[in-house]
Amino acid sequence: MERKVKVAAVSYLNTKPLLYGFREHPVLRNMELTADYPAKIAAQLIDGTVDVGLVPVAIIPKLKESHIISDFCIGAEGPVASVCLFSEVPLKDIKRIFLDYQSRTSVALLKVLVREYWKLDVEFVETTGDYQHLITGTDAGLVIGDRALEQRLISSFIFDLAEHWIRFTSLPFVFAAWISNKPLPIEFIQQFNDANAIGLNNIPAVVAENTYGPYDLTVYYTKNVSYRLTPSKRQGLQRFLAYLQ
Numbered sequence: 001m002e003r004k005v006k007v008a009a010v011s012y013l014n015t016k017p018l019l020y021g022f023r024e025h026p027v028l029r030n031m032e033l034t035a036d037y038p039a040k041i042a043a044q045l046i047d048g049t050v051d052v053g054l055v056p057v058a059i060i061p062k063l064k065e066s067h068i069i070s071d072f073c074i075g076a077e078g079p080v081a082s083v084c085l086f087s088e089v090p091l092k093d094i095k096r097i098f099l100d101y102q103s104r105t106s107v108a109l110l111k112v113l114v115r116e117y118w119k120l121d122v123e124f125v126e127t128t129g130d131y132q133h134l135i136t137g138t139d140a141g142l143v144i145g146d147r148a149l150e151q152r153l154i155s156s157f158i159f160d161l162a163e164h165w166i167r168f169t170s171l172p173f174v175f176a177a178w179i180s181n182k183p184l185p186i187e188f189i190q191q192f193n194d195a196n197a198i199g200l201n202n203i204p205a206v207v208a209e210n211t212y213g214p215y216d217l218t219v220y221y222t223k224n225v226s227y228r229l230t231p232s233k234r235q236g237l238q239r240f241l242a243y244l245q
Ligand SMILES: C=C(O[C@@H]1C=C(C(=O)O)C=C[C@H]1O)C(=O)O
Pocket: 010, 012, 014, 038, 039, 055, 056, 057, 074, 080, 082, 083, 102, 103, 104, 105, 106, 107, 144, 145, 146, 148, 175, 176
C-alpha cells in the first residue's frame, strides 16, 4: 500500500492497553490513528472514511467486505463492568430503557437479552446526547464505556450485560474487534498485532499513566475486559451474530 492505512480506535479507557504500544512503534510509519466513540467508528468503517476500525461487532453484517485482522478485541469472560443496564428498580419493574447512542453492539445485546433471556415487556428509547440523568423511577438506561464506570457509583441496580450473556449462553462475549473493510498487507497486520500486544504485556505501566477515580483500572484491564480473541470468544461472536439475523 502506498498511502497510510487509516485506523480508528475506541476513545474509552478500555482501549488504552491496546493503544499503549503504538507510540514510537514502527507500524506508525504505515498508518494514521484517530479515536472516537464506537457508533462513530462503525459509521466510518461502513462509509470507507477509515480502512480499519475497532468496531462494534454488531455492524459486521452491514459491511460489504470485512476481515478480522487481529487476535485482540474488547471482550469479556465474566462481568465486563462497563456495559450495564442501570436502574432504580428490579428488572421486572422496568418500563422503559434509554439506549446508548454511542453503542451498537451493546444495544443489540440488550435487545437479545430482553427478548430471549429476561423476557421483559419494555419500551426502548433512542438517545442522541446525555441521558444518564433520566435514569429514575421505572426508566432504566443502557450505558457503556467510561460513563458506565461512573454510573456504577450512582444507580441502585446494575445488570452487567456480559455477565448475563454468559449465564444465558455459557459463552464469552466480544463487543468490538479490529476489522478492515479491505484486504491489507500481511506485514502490516503483523506489525499492527505486535503493537497491540505491548500494552497488554505491561498493564501496570498502562494503569500508571491513567489516573482514574471511579473504578480500579487494574481490575478493569485484568479481570473485566478480556482482550484475546480466543476460539471460544469467536464461538460467542458467531452465536451473537446469529441472533441479529
Ligand atoms: C466493553 C465495552 O465495549 C464496547 C462496546 C461497544 C458497543 O456497545 O458497541 C463497542 C466497543 C467497545 O468499546 C465498553 O465500551 O464498555
